[in-house]
Amino acid sequence: MSHRQILQALTGLLAALFTAMLSTTIVANALPTIMADLHGTQTDFAWVVTAALLANAVSTPIWGKLADLFNKKLLVQLSIVIFVAGSVLAGFSHSMELLLTARVIQGLGMGGLTALAQAIIGSIIPPRERGRYSGYMGAVMAVATAGGPLLGGFIVDSPLGWRWTFFLCVPLAVVALFLLQVTLHLQHVRRPARIDWLGSILLTAGVSLLLIWVSFAGKPDYYEWLSWETAAMVGGSVILLALLVLVESKVAEPIIPLKIISERTTALAIVASVAVGIAMFGSTTFLGQYFQLARGFTPTEAGLLMLPMIAGNLLGSVGSGLLITRFGKWKRFLLIGTVMVILGTALAGFINHETDMILVSLFIFILGVGMGLLMQNLVLAVQNTVKVTDVGSASASVAFFRTVGGAIGVSVLGAVLSSSVSRRVTEELDKAGMPTDGGGTIATLDLGGLPEEVQMFFRIAYAEGTADIFKIAAAVAIIALVAVLFIKEKALRRTLDIKPTSSNPVEPGLAGGAEMLHTGAMSAVEPTAVPASGSPASAAAAPDEAPRTDGTEKAGSTRP
Known part of the structure; x- marks a missing residue:
């Protein structure tokens, strides 16, 4: 395919990805308002993000396998329809239970777009030329990620209200569906389809059980970290995942091909993706909350304050894509990216409720550049090692483990933040002579109705808790650096x-x-x-x- 033909084929695909990414990020700065309106807690806040990430993660390998067996164009269109259905349901939600259900449906659609976009690019562009087009994809994602929080903040502050942060994606999705129908033309030969449903069930159950345990362990109303509930959940998750490995080694069409993920480059890229997912999703999810709760900015202002990180992401993804296409070297960008993620998160670990906003912007810019260098290039390294018929499964495997890492990161770091805020506020209230009856203090997200003195306690606690999250993220990102160091660079082939x-x-x-x-x-x-x-x-x-x-x-x- 010529450069013009490839760009034409990618037009609708990038429009669909833009719609999904925008619809996901647009709620970032709306979440504190949504939680206050629906009376959600810090745990609910984390699960609104985790539910979508979990559904995204467990569905991504299924979509990837379907991409190797069925028509990719129809699958992309189906994933958009599913995502829109979830968005509409979320917009009409009047309870946390309904909102979480809608977020799961959104995650299923997002999983399809995540896997299929990479699979289609891997099917029509040789690895040596793929960096340039992956850079285009990174640019679209960066613009959507930048515009989402800003647009979401504007909508929340307007008479439209937070519900329109979900409704807005519907007309955009209609445009994306039209562009896909007109611009994306992929021939397909029908092949026998065998979906590993048992593996899918074991995968979903094993990962979900682990995340549920992490989210509620250590909370007074639930169970302690060391308890029979912990033993049952962790033990059950280990058994389910062990059975998954056994099933995947026996079935003809595994949902996670062991022969692919056991290859050295893929295995190390997966380890790096998990660590990056924890550091990236886990830390950045709570940035909007930091700006609004710890610093007192409006949702719109919080969106503007996210721009340095998005600018760094855009610079890293587009710049590295062009340089990789020109010189054919990719490992150096992975190394630089992991170092910058470690540096950005480590520096952000020193922020508090009074840190100069110029310094905060610099820290998150560094983090953004690192993420831009890593996201697409880890997938590129894996795609370069597999046959074109396996590119869907290989791309989906990397995306799956990165998203699982993100879901784990959001759950764990959300639990850390909730516990940290509750502990710090309780201590400050006790010192001020306002005891909490020994029951602790819930990490509320609705500060408006609290006395000014108590609000300040919460702002300080949220700032310090966010710093703790970044420190943990920096430590986890070191694992990604070790994995990248051991990846062996292979020349990017010029053939599909x-x-x-x-x-x-x-x-x-x-x-x-x-x-x-x-x-x-x-x-x-x-x-x-x-x-x-x-x-x-x-x-x-x-x-x-x-x-x-x-x-x-x-x-x-x-x-x-």
Whole structure:
């Protein structure tokens, strides 16, 4: 595909991704208001984010497997419809239970867009050229991430109210669906579909049980960290995940292909993705809360204060994408990215309720650059090591573990923040002669109705609790640095698929199609390349089409 054809194919896809990302981030600065309106607690706040991340995580591998088996275009459109349905339901929510249900539906749709966007790019663009287009995707995500909190804050402060932060995505989704229908043309050959439903159930149950345990452990109204409930939940989660590994090693079409994630580059990229997910989602989720509760800014102002981090994200993703395409080197950007994430989170670990906002902006800018360097390039490193027929599953696996890390991060750090705020406020109230009857103080998000003196106690506690979160995130990000250090850099191939070799034979019956896929992609970039077998370097199979099994070329597919 020419540069123009690729851009045309990506137009609708990027529009869909923009819609989903905007609809996700637009609620960031609205959450404190939503929690106050629906009488939610700090735990509820964390679960509004965690519910969407969890649904995103557990559905991403399923979407990735479906992308390898079915028409990617129809799957993208389906994921948009699911996401819009969740957004509309969230807009009409009048209770925390209904809102959490809506967030789960939104997460299912977002999981599809996350997996399918990467899979489609991996299906039509060789890794050497992919950095440039991944940079475009990163730019779209950065703009959506920047515009979301700002737009959400404006809507919350306007007569429209917080419900329109969910409703706004509906017209945008209609436009995205239209653009996808017009611009994205992917041929598809129907293949036998076998979905690993047992693996999906075990995956969902194991991860969910772990997150539920983390969210409620240590809270007075629930159970202690060391209790029979903890033993039951953690033990049950371990058993379920062990059964998952066993099932995945036996089934023909595993939801998480062990042969892929056990490859060195993929395994290390997954470790880094989990650590980055914890550091990134866990720390940045509570930034808007810090600006509003600890510093007293309005939702609109909180959105503006997030711009330095988004600018850094945009710079890191677009800049690294262009440089990787030009020079073909990618590991250095992963190293720089992890170092900057560690530095940004570590510096943010020293903020309080009086820190100069210029310093806060600098800290989150550094964090944003690091995230921009890491997000797309970890996926690129993995896609470079797998066959084109596995690119959906491989991309989804990395996205899955990153999102699981994010869900764990939000749950754990949300629990840490809630406990920290409650403890600090209780201590300050006791010192001021306003005892809490020994029952502790709930980390409320509705400060408006509290006395001024008590409000100040909460603002200081939220600032110090947020600093604690960033310190934990910095420590976790060190794990990502260690993993990246051990990743072995492999030259980015200029072909869509891996060239068959004696050590990497093609499956029987697929030799002709795989050879055509390799030689066609090679001929588009390197006209002089001829495969060792001597077969003519004709056109590649269609990007979303399974290799032909008869070894013949499809009529009309030849390109010069």
